[in-house]
Amino acid sequence: MIKFIAKRLGSGLVVLFVVSALTFTLLYTSSGSIARNILGDQATPEQVALKEQELGLDQPLVVRYFAWLGDALSGNLGASWFTSEPVANSLATRIPVTMTMVFAAMILIAICAALIGVAAAVKRGWVDRVVQVAAIVGDSIPGYVIGVFLVTLLAIQLGFFPATSTISPEAGPEAWVYSMTLPVIALLINGVTGGAQQIRSAVIKQLERDYVRTLRSRGIGEREILFKHVLRSAAPAGLTVLSLQLIGMLGGVVIIEQIFALPGMGPLAVTATGQSDLPVVMGVVMYTVVVVIVVNLLVDILNGWLNPKVRVS
Amino acid sequence: MSDSVDSAAVAAPVRTGQSGTVVRSTVVRRLLRNPMGIASLVILGSIALLAIFAPVLAPFEENFANITKTLAPADSVNILGTDSAGRDTWSRLLFGAQLTLLSALLCAGVAIAIGLPAGLIAGYYAGKFEAVSNWVVSILMSLPGLIVLLTIRAAFGPSVWISMVAFGVLISPSYFRLTRTAVQSVRNELYVDAARVSGLSDWSIIARHIFSVVRAPIIIQTAAIAGVAIAIQSGLEFLGLGDPTKATWGVMLSEGFKNVYLTPKLLLWPALAMALTIGGLVLLGNAIRDALEDGEKIKHRKKKVHAAEDAASASASKVARKTLAAVEAGTEHHLVKVTNLGVGYPQADGSIKKVVDDVSFHVDRGEILGIVGESGSGKSQTAFSILGLLPDNARIVGGAIQFDGNYTVAPGDERVNQARLSKLRGKRISYIPQEPMSNLDPAFTIGYQLVTPMVRVLGISKDEARKRALKLLTDVGIVNPERTFNAYPHEVSGGMAQRVLIAGAISCEPDLVIADEPTTALDVTVQADVLDLLRELQQRLNIGVILVTHNFGVVADLCDRVAVMQNGRLVEEGSVRDILRNPKEPYTQTLLASMLEGKTPMSMLVSSQKEPVA
Numbered sequence: 001m002i003k004f005i006a007k008r009l010g011s012g013l014v015v016l017f018v019v020s021a022l023t024f025t026l027l028y029t030s031s032g033s034i035a036r037n038i039l040g041d042q043a044t045p046e047q048v049a050l051k052e053q054e055l056g057l058d059q060p061l062v063v064r065y066f067a068w069l070g071d072a073l074s075g076n077l078g079a080s081w082f083t084s085e086p087v088a089n090s091l092a093t094r095i096p097v098t099m100t101m102v103f104a105a106m107i108l109i110a111i112c113a114a115l116i117g118v119a120a121a122v123k124r125g126w127v128d129r130v131v132q133v134a135a136i137v138g139d140s141i142p143g144y145v146i147g148v149f150l151v152t153l154l155a156i157q158l159g160f161f162p163a164t165s166t167i168s169p170e171a172g173p174e175a176w177v178y179s180m181t182l183p184v185i186a187l188l189i190n191g192v193t194g195g196a197q198q199i200r201s202a203v204i205k206q207l208e209r210d211y212v213r214t215l216r217s218r219g220i221g222e223r224e225i226l227f228k229h230v231l232r233s234a235a236p237a238g239l240t241v242l243s244l245q246l247i248g249m250l251g252g253v254v255i256i257e258q259i260f261a262l263p264g265m266g267p268l269a270v271t272a273t274g275q276s277d278l279p280v281v282m283g284v285v286m287y288t289v290v291v292v293i294v295v296n297l298l299v300d301i302l303n304g305w306l307n308p309k310v311r312v313s
Numbered sequence: 314m315s316d317s318v319d320s321a322a323v324a325a326p327v328r329t330g331q332s333g334t335v336v337r338s339t340v341v342r343r344l345l346r347n348p349m350g351i352a353s354l355v356i357l358g359s360i361a362l363l364a365i366f367a368p369v370l371a372p373f374e375e376n377f378a379n380i381t382k383t384l385a386p387a388d389s390v391n392i393l394g395t396d397s398a399g400r401d402t403w404s405r406l407l408f409g410a411q412l413t414l415l416s417a418l419l420c421a422g423v424a425i426a427i428g429l430p431a432g433l434i435a436g437y438y439a440g441k442f443e444a445v446s447n448w449v450v451s452i453l454m455s456l457p458g459l460i461v462l463l464t465i466r467a468a469f470g471p472s473v474w475i476s477m478v479a480f481g482v483l484i485s486p487s488y489f490r491l492t493r494t495a496v497q498s499v500r501n502e503l504y505v506d507a508a509r510v511s512g513l514s515d516w517s518i519i520a521r522h523i524f525s526v527v528r529a530p531i532i533i534q535t536a537a538i539a540g541v542a543i544a545i546q547s548g549l550e551f552l553g554l555g556d557p558t559k560a561t562w563g564v565m566l567s568e569g570f571k572n573v574y575l576t577p578k579l580l581l582w583p584a585l586a587m588a589l590t591i592g593g594l595v596l597l598g599n600a601i602r603d604a605l606e607d608g609e610k611i612k613h614r615k616k617k618v619h620a621a622e623d624a625a626s627a628s629a630s631k632v633a634r635k636t637l638a639a640v641e642a643g644t645e646h647h648l649v650k651v652t653n654l655g656v657g658y659p660q661a662d663g664s665i666k667k668v669v670d671d672v673s674f675h676v677d678r679g680e681i682l683g684i685v686g687e688s689g690s691g692k693s694q695t696a697f698s699i700l701g702l703l704p705d706n707a708r709i710v711g712g713a714i715q716f717d718g719n720y721t722v723a724p725g726d727e728r729v730n731q732a733r734l735s736k737l738r739g740k741r742i743s744y745i746p747q748e749p750m751s752n753l754d755p756a757f758t759i760g761y762q763l764v765t766p767m768v769r770v771l772g773i774s775k776d777e778a779r780k781r782a783l784k785l786l787t788d789v790g791i792v793n794p795e796r797t798f799n800a801y802p803h804e805v806s807g808g809m810a811q812r813v814l815i816a817g818a819i820s821c822e823p824d825l826v827i828a829d830e831p832t833t834a835l836d837v838t839v840q841a842d843v844l845d846l847l848r849e850l851q852q853r854l855n856i857g858v859i860l861v862t863h864n865f866g867v868v869a870d871l872c873d874r875v876a877v878m879q880n881g882r883l884v885e886e887g888s889v890r891d892i893l894r895n896p897k898e899p900y901t902q903t904l905l906a907s908m909l910e911g912k913t914p915m916s917m918l919v920s921s922q923k924e925p926v927a
Contacts, residue, residue: 015452023464030468136599139537140592142544144551145584148566152573152580210751213702218766218817219739229754251459255548259570270552273463281467285460292455308756308801 001304008300012293016286020072023285024065027278028057037276038081055081068282077286078279080272087283090268095287098253098264105184106246109191114238116192117199121207122226131196138193144255147186151259155182183260187253191245195238202237206230236303243299250288340529343604350600356593360586364410371404375560384576393582396568405560406582412561413543413590416477420542421535423481428488429531433519435489436496443493450486458483458545466549471556476549477542484538491534495527529605536598540591547587562587645718648825648857649699650675654722655711656694656703665710669694670881672712678824681851681858683872683889685865685904691881692861696827698722699859700744701734716742717824739770743818745828749810749835753802759813760798763820770821785816789846808839812846819850825857832867844871865905869893877901 028034035051036043043051052058056067071078077087120131155161161182206212207230215225257266265284272280344350363370372390379399387394393402435443458480465479499505499522508518549555550563557564562583569579644650656669669691676682684692697703699714701721709729714722721734734742746752753762760782767778779798786794789812802810811831818826828847832840848871851858860872868875868889876886877900885898896902 015455018452019456027464027468136592136595139540139595141584141588142548142591144548145566145587148570148580149584152570152577156573157577210746210748211754214744214746214752214814214817215754216702217700217738217742217744219735219770219821220766221735221769224769229756232756233754247455247457249457251457251545252548254459254463255552258552269460269463270554273467273554276467276470278467281464285464288457288460289455292457296455306756308758308803 004304005297005301008297012297016289016293019289020069020282020286021065023282024068025061027281028061028064034081034276034278072286077283080280081277082275087279090280091265091283091287094263094265094268097262098257098266099291101180101184101187101256101262101264102246102249102253104180105187105191105249106242108184109188109195109245110242112188112192113195113199113242116196117238118203118226118231120196120200121203128200131193131200134193135197138190141190143186143190143252144259146189147183147256147259150182150186183256183262186256186259187249190252191249195241195245198241199234199238202234202241203230205237206234209233232306235306239299239302243295246295247292250291340601340604344600347600347603349596350604353593353596353600356589357597360410360590360593361414363407364414367407367411371401371407373401373404375405375408376400376558377404384572384579386576386578394576394578396565396579397572400560402565402579402582405565406562406586408560409562409565409583410586410590412473412559413546413586416473416546417539417542419474420477420481420484420546421538423478424485424488424538425531425535427482428485429492429527431485432489432492432527433496433523436493437500437515437519437523439497446489450489453483453486456483458541459548462545462549463554466554471554473546473556473559473561477546480542480545484541487534487538488531491530492527495530496523499523499526529601533598533601536594536601540594543587543591543594547583640715640718640720644675644715646677647675647715648678648680648717649859650715651695651699651712652714652724653712654695654698654714655709656691656698657708657710658706659708665708667710668881669698670711672876672878672881672883674876674883674886676825676857676859678857679851679855680874681848681860681872683868683875684859684861684878685863685868685875686878687863687904689880690878692878693829694881695878696829696859696861698729699825700738700742700827701729701731702738702744703729739766739823740821741823742825742827743821743823745811745815745818745826745831747830747833749807749814750802752814753810755802757801758798759800759802759805763798763813763817766817767820781820782816785820786813788850789813789816790842791816808835808843811835811839811843815843815846815850819854819856822854823856825859826851827859827861829861830863831860833862833864847871865893877904 034057035048035055039047039051056064059067068078075088077091079086080090116127116131120128162179212225212230215229216222253264254266254269256262257264258270261267265287268280269284271277272284344354377400379395381399382391382395383397383399385391385395385399391401391403393406395401396405431446435446461483462476462480465476469475496519505518505522508522513521546555547561547563547566550561551567551570553567555561555564565583566580566587569577569581569583572579640650641652652673654669654672655667657665657667660666672691672695674682674684684695686692694703694707698707698709699716699721708727709722710727712722713720713724713726714729716737719733720726720730721737722729753759760779763782763785764775764778767773767781768775771778773781783794783798786797791797791809791812797805797809797813805813811834815831818828831847832843835843844867847858847860850856860867862868872889874887875889875892877884877892877898879900884900885892885896892901893905896905
């Protein structure tokens with residue numbers, strides 16, 4: 001098992017390296033005259049040259065990449081070209097905001113999607129129909145559009161919730177939870193509708209397996225078959241569904257934070273993108289890839305625990 | 314956001330076999346008969362028409378601003394009102410449709426152009442190319458779409474086309490995986506081998522046989538991907554990172570959101586347009602999938618109807634249970650007696666297809682009855698109705714089954730009486746399946762799967778059950794019972810797994826064992842061992858056995874009596890000696906002849922009856 005984890009961790013690091021190299025190359029070869037963008041049209045050629053030197057842009061790309069990599073490994077991701085704030089600092093203050101939201105939404109998705117999906121698979125009938133229709137509706141409306149309508153209806157028109165959620169955790173847990181409710185709901189609706197439907201299919205697939213019939217023939221009760229055997233076998237598929245949703249949510253949360261004016265990764269990413277603030281963009285990409293790798297590793301470990309075939313080999 | 318695409322890739326059916334042009338016309342017809350299909354085509358068609366004729370239909374240029382008339386309500390000039398810069402909402406909606414549809418097409422086109430050929434090559438030739446592309450795919454799949462698009466935007470500036478090409482590349486793995494899986498499943502089909510032998514080049518095989526298989530899944534996938542592309546592109550524009558010179562639904566939504574306190578209606582139109590377009594694509598994908606799986610869908614629908622009937626009949630049978638008819642006098646001593654049994658499956662047109670029809674036989678204690686017939690003769694269905702393990706949608710359409718003097722299916726019952734059978738199953742009636750590996754739960758040790766039924770059924774302690782399980786494993790000829798007890802199913806051989814299943818079947822000392830082709834999936838050398846084991850256990854424990862098989866050799870070796878089935882009907886029944894020496898029915902003669910000539914017993918037999926079943 002330890003060997004298995006080490007192997008996965010190793011391949012995760014390779015992915016991190018490859019993605020960082022590709023992103024760096026992409027960003028720094030195609031952004032045109034970066035110094036000119038920063039200084040504006042009025043700057044003289046001398047000023048531009050000076051700025052380029054200051055940013056290290058006169059060096060060859062490979063040299064710059066490895067300089068960046070060396071710094072990154074020691075925790076220094078550079079500084080924003082516009083605010084001069086160290087990227088690592090910005091990330092450190094913003095990641096907690098985003099991650100609390102993402103994890104709150106993911107936990108709720110996992111619970112709701114599993115309950116609804118299993119109910120639909122076992123009971124069929126109207127529950128199943130509702131799940132099918134909800135999946136179609138959920139697929140049809142992008143999550144951020146749901147967010148926009150939640151704000152408009154529940155916050156602006158009816159005043160049930162604050163429209164913007166700039167309340168920090170220091171304002172007291174209740175106020176904070178209250179302000180986080182709408183963004184989390186906006187994040188999780190698509191996840192629940194899609195997840196429930198996929199978990200439903202996974203459970204139905206398992207219920208049709210031969211060994212389920214054999215367990216029945218051995219006199220094992222339906223409830224035990226469902227909870228002990230079927231759900232366990234369906235769990236890896238469910239985990240994969242949830243991990244893909246989490247990855248997708250790292251993108252979706254950017255827009256949701258923008259809508260609710262949350263001080264998370266979203267506004268940072270959007271501003272940096274708009275300004276081509278490349279050190280910050282690199283930082284955002286790196287944070288994303290690390291989260292993805294950690295999530296995939298956790299899913300692999302859980303699957304290994306659930307599936308003896310993986311565990312033993 | 315990329316998650317829903319992947320799910321579509323997982324859910325999209327990969328059809329094997331030849332579903333080429335022959336099938337296509339029926340699929341289109343089914344699609345047009347499905348209200349969901351028509352609705353989606355009408356919605357998407359109208360949006361496409363509006364987009365194509367936008368320059369004609371739109372009263373204003375997309376960026377024409379009348380700054381004296383901002384945030385105006387709808388009137389005869391601006392039929393949907395104007396935005397904060399005085400631009401006409403209706404005109405911008407139309408131009409937005411144009412851009413939205415084009416960008417979705419571009420994205421899907423790029424994804425297909427990359428994913429399809431790569432998937433064909435990886436699936437057909439496998440090898441290094443597949444390994445490398447799998448690795449690339451796993452990286453692409455692990456990146457959140459929006460973050461990648463933000464990076465592309467930071468590098469190349471705002472452009473709908475660049476971001477959609479990039480998203481097409483990012484999402485191409487879903488076509489790649491779809492195509493690769495489909496190709497892999499077809500690659501080794503016999504007709505592809507035949508094409509190869511007959512000298513067709515690889516490319517013409519791919520074009521003729523393999524492409525026809527992936528075509529339908531690709532259309533379904535494209536509908537899903539176009540929807541996701543629209544969602545993500547509009548999201549980018551909503552963030553203000555799109556091309557500011559273009560009218561798009563995302564920009565309009567963001568414009569509406571900025572003025573949400575003044576004119577919230579501005580939000581409605583772009584959101585509606587988006588939901589209709591993406592919803593139309595989702596519905597279209599579902600409708601095509603339904604059209605391809607029409608047969609299965611009908612079964613499910615019937616099941617729902619049936620569930621309602623079931624509830625009704627359950628209350629009726631409660632009344633009936635009290636007055637449950639006693640079995641016919643003089644038949645109580647039979648361990649199992651099946652009388653005129655019929656089993657059927659509801660069909661699309663409301664009729665019921667019978668797979669077992671008017672079958673009668675009995676088994677006594679200490680007796681082995683062989684049920685022989687070719688595939689589809691209804692022998693397994695008969696066995697499962699005795700066990701009460703028929704699929705949910707199966708129905709008893711006639712006759713009765715009694716076990717040890719009590720009905721488990723009384724005359725007139727539509728379904729097996731589960732309340733009664735769940736008390737018998739495992740304890741008095743047990744089952745040995747055909748395929749050893751798929752009948753053990755891979756997530757639990759063999760020991761667990763032997764111990765639990767004994768604890769549940771016999772009510773003994775775990776320790777006691779463990780001792781008995783080890784003894785059982787020894788009894789079925791396993792040399793190292795401790796090791797097998799602690800092993801997971803994937804760690805033992807097929808022959809050993811079948812011994813484990815036999816041990817499980819006799820663990821609670823049943824009166825009747827139903828063995829469904831217990832040796833078919835095993836090596837020839839192991840087959841004889843398993844049959845010897847069955848005979849030895851049966852004699853020692855004096856149990857009744859129903860042995861379902863297609864192999865007369867097994868019957869001759871093991872059985873006391875034999876019932877021959879064909880097309881759901883019982884052709885002939887009697888003692889093994891009589892039937893082997895002197896078969897009366899031509900079908901039995903053919904069956905015996907086919908075996909004695911040394912042909913494989915599974916070969917096609919000439920049907921003496923019309924209307925083949927299943």
